[in-house]
Amino acid sequence: MRYSIGKMSELTKLSIHTLRYYEKEGLVSPKRDEGNRRYYDEKDYRWLQFIQRLKKVGMPIKEIKRYSDLRLEGDRTYADRLELLKSHLGVLDSNMDSLLKNREKLVEKIAFYEREIDRLKSIK
Template identity: 50%
Template sequence: MSYEIGAFSELVSLSIDTLRYYEKLGLIKPQRSTNNRRAYTDNDIKWVQFIKRLKKTGMPIKSIKLYAKLRYQGNATIDERLKLLDNQMHRLKTDQNEIQAHIAFLNQKMATYRQIKAEISKTQ
């Protein structure tokens, strides 16, 4: 199936300006119709969803641009793409460990306050 930019914009929940910006960055490369209008496909929908997911993981736009460039070069670049994804996974796991440490800190502080409250209640 083929979609013009307006319909595609609605399907992927991105503005037309954002799609044009992504195209300018080289993230997406829509086909062109005979009258030179952008013609997006179902594969483009999946690709944009993937880009959006990479952004949600916090992957820098520079890395997403490189990933897109490698993707458009074909299967010979799979190892390089895997490395980019592995680097992002490492960043996420580092962030996860940091968040876990913050949660532990807050839990400890809350436990301390609950203990103080309990002690105050006993003396009243």
Template identity: 50%
Template sequence: MEYSIGEFSRKTGLGIHTLRYYEHEGLLLPERTAANRRRYSEHDVAWAEFLLRLKETGMPIREIRHYAALRAEGDDTLSARMEMLTEHRANLAAELDRLHAHMEALDAKIAFYRAAIVECDKA
């Protein structure tokens, strides 16, 4: 199935301005019709979803561009792409550990306040 830019925007949740920006940055490269209109495929939908996942997990646009460039080069870059994703995953795991430590500290402070409130109510 093929999608116009408007249809693709609705399907992916990406704004038309964002799609044009992603094309300018080389992140999405839709086919063009004889009338020079963009035509997106199901393959583009899957790629856009993955781009969003990279963005939402904090990968900098510079690295996303590099990943997209490697992807465009083909299978010779599979190892490099896997290495990038492995490093990104390690960064996410470290961030989760930091967030978990913050949650524990907040939980301890909340427990302190709960206990203090109970003591105040007894008095």
């Protein structure tokens, strides 16, 4: 199936500007029809979904570009791609640990205020 840039924008919730930026950066390479209009296919759609997933877990665009370049080099880069993803997973895990610790402190502070409010109410 062929998707225009507008339809791909609608499907992925990425702006047309972002799709053009990704093309300029070499992250995606839409084909061109006989009128030289770009179009995307299912493979492009799945790849854009993966790029969005990498962005959602905080991978910098520079690392996404590195992954994309390796992907274009073919199967011989599987080990390098695996290492890049494992490295980012380590960063993500570390960030999650930090978030959980900070969440715990926030929950403790909320509990403190709830106890103090209840205590002050009982004094009145």
